[in-house]
Amino acid sequence: MSFAGGTIRHAHEGKDRPLTVHQLNALLLVCSLVLLIAVVAVRISSRSGLPSLLLYLGIGVALGQDGIFAVEFDNAELTQVIGYAALVVILAEGGLGTKWKEIRPALPAAAMLSTVGIAVSVGVTAAGAHYLVGLEWRQALVIGAVVSSTDAAAVFSVLRRVPLPSRTTGVLEAESGFNDAPVVILVIALSTTEPVEAWYILIGKILLQLAIGAAIGLAIGWLGALGLRHVALPASGLYPIAVMAIAVTAYAVGALAHGSGFLAVYLAAMVLGNSRLPHWPATRGFADGVGWIAQIGMFVLLGLLVTPHELVRDFWPAVVIGLVLTMAARPLSVVLSLLPFRIPWREKTLMSWAGLRGAVPIILATIPLVSGIEGSERIFNIVFVLVVVYTLIQGPTLPWMARALKLGNGSEAADLGIESAPLERLRGHLLSVAIPEKSRMHGVEVGELRLPAGAAVTLVVREGKSFVPSPTTVLRRGDELLVVATDPVRDATEARLRAVGQGGKLAGWLGTRG
Numbered sequence: 001m002s003f004a005g006g007t008i009r010h011a012h013e014g015k016d017r018p019l020t021v022h023q024l025n026a027l028l029l030v031c032s033l034v035l036l037i038a039v040v041a042v043r044i045s046s047r048s049g050l051p052s053l054l055l056y057l058g059i060g061v062a063l064g065q066d067g068i069f070a071v072e073f074d075n076a077e078l079t080q081v082i083g084y085a086a087l088v089v090i091l092a093e094g095g096l097g098t099k100w101k102e103i104r105p106a107l108p109a110a111a112m113l114s115t116v117g118i119a120v121s122v123g124v125t126a127a128g129a130h131y132l133v134g135l136e137w138r139q140a141l142v143i144g145a146v147v148s149s150t151d152a153a154a155v156f157s158v159l160r161r162v163p164l165p166s167r168t169t170g171v172l173e174a175e176s177g178f179n180d181a182p183v184v185i186l187v188i189a190l191s192t193t194e195p196v197e198a199w200y201i202l203i204g205k206i207l208l209q210l211a212i213g214a215a216i217g218l219a220i221g222w223l224g225a226l227g228l229r230h231v232a233l234p235a236s237g238l239y240p241i242a243v244m245a246i247a248v249t250a251y252a253v254g255a256l257a258h259g260s261g262f263l264a265v266y267l268a269a270m271v272l273g274n275s276r277l278p279h280w281p282a283t284r285g286f287a288d289g290v291g292w293i294a295q296i297g298m299f300v301l302l303g304l305l306v307t308p309h310e311l312v313r314d315f316w317p318a319v320v321i322g323l324v325l326t327m328a329a330r331p332l333s334v335v336l337s338l339l340p341f342r343i344p345w346r347e348k349t350l351m352s353w354a355g356l357r358g359a360v361p362i363i364l365a366t367i368p369l370v371s372g373i374e375g376s377e378r379i380f381n382i383v384f385v386l387v388v389v390y391t392l393i394q395g396p397t398l399p400w401m402a403r404a405l406k407l408g409n410g411s412e413a414a415d416l417g418i419e420s421a422p423l424e425r426l427r428g429h430l431l432s433v434a435i436p437e438k439s440r441m442h443g444v445e446v447g448e449l450r451l452p453a454g455a456a457v458t459l460v461v462r463e464g465k466s467f468v469p470s471p472t473t474v475l476r477r478g479d480e481l482l483v484v485a486t487d488p489v490r491d492a493t494e495a496r497l498r499a500v501g502q503g504g505k506l507a508g509w510l511g512t513r514g
Contacts, residue, residue: 054388054391054392054395056295056296056299056300056303057299057300057302057303057388058303059299059300059303060299060300060301060302060303060304060305060306061303061304061306061308062303063300063303063304064303064304064305064306064307064308065307066307066308066309067308071304073301073304073305074305075305076305076366076369076370076380077366077370079301079302079305079363079366080363080366080367080369080370082297082298082301083298083301083302083359083362083363083366084363085294086294086295086297086298086359086363087180087262087294087298087359087360087363088247088248088251088261088262088265089244089248089290089291089294090291090294090295090298090359091177091180091262091265091266091269092244092247092248092265092266092268092269092287092291093269093287093288093290093291093294094173094176094177094266094269094291095177095247095265095266095267095268095269095270095272095273096243096247096269096270096272096273096283096284096287097273097284097287097288098173098174098177098269098270098273098274099273099274100270100274102166102169102170102173103170103173103174104170105166105167105170106167106170106171106173106174107174108340108341109171109337109338109341109343110170110171110173110174110175110178111174111178112337112338112340112341113171113175113179113333113334113337113338114175114178114179114181114182115182116333116336116337117175117179117333117334117336117337118148118149118179118182118183118186118333120329120332120333120336120337121144121148121325121329121330121332121333122141122144122145122148122186123144124144124324124325124328124329124332124333125140125143125144125147125148125321125324125325125329126140126141126143126144127140128320128321128324128325128328128329129143129144129317129321129324132320132321132324133317133320133321135317135375136374136375138190138196138373138374139373139374139375139378139379141190142187142190142191142368142373142379143321143379143382143383144329145183145186145187145190145364146183146187146361146364146365146379146383147321147322147325147357147361147383147386147387148179148183148329149176149179149180149183149357149360149361149364150172150175150176150179150354150355150356150357150358151176151356151357151358151359151360164350164402164407165347165407167343167347168347168350168351168407171351172351172354177266177270178263178266180262180263180266180360181209181210181213181260181262181263181266182206182210182260183360183364184260184262184364185205185206185209185210185260186202186206187364187367187368188367189202189205191367191368191371191373191376192371192373193371193372193373208259209258209259209260210259210260210263211259212254212257212258212259212260213254213259213260213261213262213263213264213267214260214263214264214267215259216250216253216254216257216259216264216268217250217254217263217264217265217266217267217268217271218267218268218271220246220249220250220253220264220268221246221247221250221267221268221269221270221271221272221275222271224242224243224246224249224268224271224272225271225272225275225277228242228243228246228272228275228277228278229275229276229277229278236278236279236282237282239277239278239279239282239283240279240282240283240285240286240287241286243272243277243283243287244286244287244290246268246272247265247268247269247272248265249268250264250265250267250268250269251264251265295359298359298363299359302359302362302363302384305366305380306380306381306384310377310381311381311384311385314378314381314382314385315385317382318381318382318383318384318385318386318389319385319386319389321382321386322386322389322390325386325390326353326355326390326394330352330355331349331352334348334351334352334355335348335352338351346405346406346407347405347407349401349405350401350402350405350407353394353397353398353401354394354398356390356391356394356395356398357386357387357390357391358387358391361383361386361387362380362383362384362387364383365379365380365383365384366380368380427486427487428484428485428486428487428490429484429485429486429487429490430482430483430484431481431482431483431484431485431490431493431494431497432480432481432482433480433481433482433483433497434480435475435476435477435478435479435480435481435501436477437477437478438477439477439501440500440501440502440503440504441475441497441500441501441504442475442476442477443474443475443476443504443505444474444475444500444504444505445471445472445473445474445475445505446469446470446471446472446473446475447471447472448500448505449496449497449500450496451483451485451493451496451497452485452489452492452493452496453489454485454486454488454489454493455483455484455485455486455489455492455493456483456484457469457481457482457483458482458483458484459481459482460473460475460479460480460481460482461479461480461481461482462476462478462479462480463478483497
């Protein structure tokens with residue numbers, strides 16, 4: 001039995017039939033079970049250190065024609081459409097979670113990595129694919145472009161417990177948000193049966209589409225934030241839906257205007273995420289959940305699309321191309337792109353090794369399939385194997401690499417986990433503060449926090465028990481604090497808490513500002 005679009009195909013009858021209610025119920029049951037298994041996979045990945053994308057891909061492969069349920073699925077066009085939709089949601093969720101103050105210093109370096117770095121990576125990888133594997137130049141360039149995009153979700157899922165310099169995380173995060181747009185444009189331009197345009201015309205089109213997408217994304221994000229702050233919706237649950245709708249609108253408008261829709265949705269979401277919108281915790285939680293669903297569905301579908309027994313002949317070519325990408329193309333692109341910036345070689349080394357590939361390359365590999373260019377199936381198989389093999393290698397070793405380079409070692413104070421819930425009618429905020437193991441807030445008395453007037457620690461949760469603290473209560477690692485702050489001092493309160501978490505009770509004297 002095979003599934004394609006909205007029909008169930010029976011091979012012995014040779015025709016398609018619409019889904020019956022019974023079949024639809026069975027399909028919903030299978031989808032819900034897959035989603036539950038994928039949620040459990042998140043927990044497994046958090047313990048094992050492997051990016052969860054591999055587990056989702058494994059679920060799809062297990063359901064596929066060489067797997068347990070032998071589901072035949074070969075609709076590359078449907079996969080591409082769903083993949084694009086999922087990528088829009090993932091970029092929107094990433095933009096909403098991007099803090100402007102953290103990535104602002106890293107923007108020039110990230111922009112260079114997303115443009116000059118992409119060009120270097122494509123050229124070096126394509127040369128390796130042509131001369132070492134024997135692919136034609138068109139196929140080699142397509143593969144080079146497809147695998148040049150990094151995946152923030154894959155990178156930070158294995159670095160979540162390793163505190164890194166803010167500049168390193170800022171560059172990696174901004175790069176992963178920006179480099180999808182030029183890569184998508186480049187892959188589409190190369191995946192055509194017509195002759196490829198001259199390189200200078202192609203570069204001009206890419207820059208024009210990026211400029212249009214950036215302008216539309218920033219404009220829609222600003223207008224959307226302005227409207228949400230001044231229009232009172234009848235229910236708080238409508239705000240998360242409105243925010244996601246505005247972000248998706250930015251993609252649609254950008255694409256219709258012949259600009260980069262992916263850059264537009266990321267920038268619009270970033271503007272919205274830094275605009276102090278009403279009911280922000282609910283919005284952030286909703287976007288996070290939708291982003292997880294998009295990732296799970298997309299990876300399972302990509303696992304279904306692949307045919308495992310066809311991967312064998314392309315295994316070693318994928319390993320060779322991945323070796324060129326990992327050991328030559330990525331390091332060279334980082335070094336050349338960051339030459340104008342004074343970034344220590346240790347951080348450049350980590351950025352070179354942290355170029356994990358995830359959802360985007362496999363989705364982009366469906367573009368040649370849909371276009372029907374020669375060797376497109378082999379391109380998809382090589383990209384699939386490359387992503388899986390090198391994620392298995394790089395993912396678990398990233399924390400070790402960070403420690404070996406003395407980036408994120410035990411001497412660095414872990415940042416506090418602070419969540420804010422607005423108390424709108426009371427004109428205040430309730431801050432939930434988690435003190436991690438390596439925080440220098442350990443041993444500090446509540447009175448020594450020296451919070452601004454209008455803020456106070458109202459409750460401490462320690463080892464499952466809660467109590468109201470006194471000014472002499474000593475805080476410990478693992479404590480959770482509830483801090484109430486009035487609206488005017490909310491930002492100053494959070495900054496002070498972070499400063500004490502980084503510098504201890506002498507944070508102000510040490511120059512730590514949070």
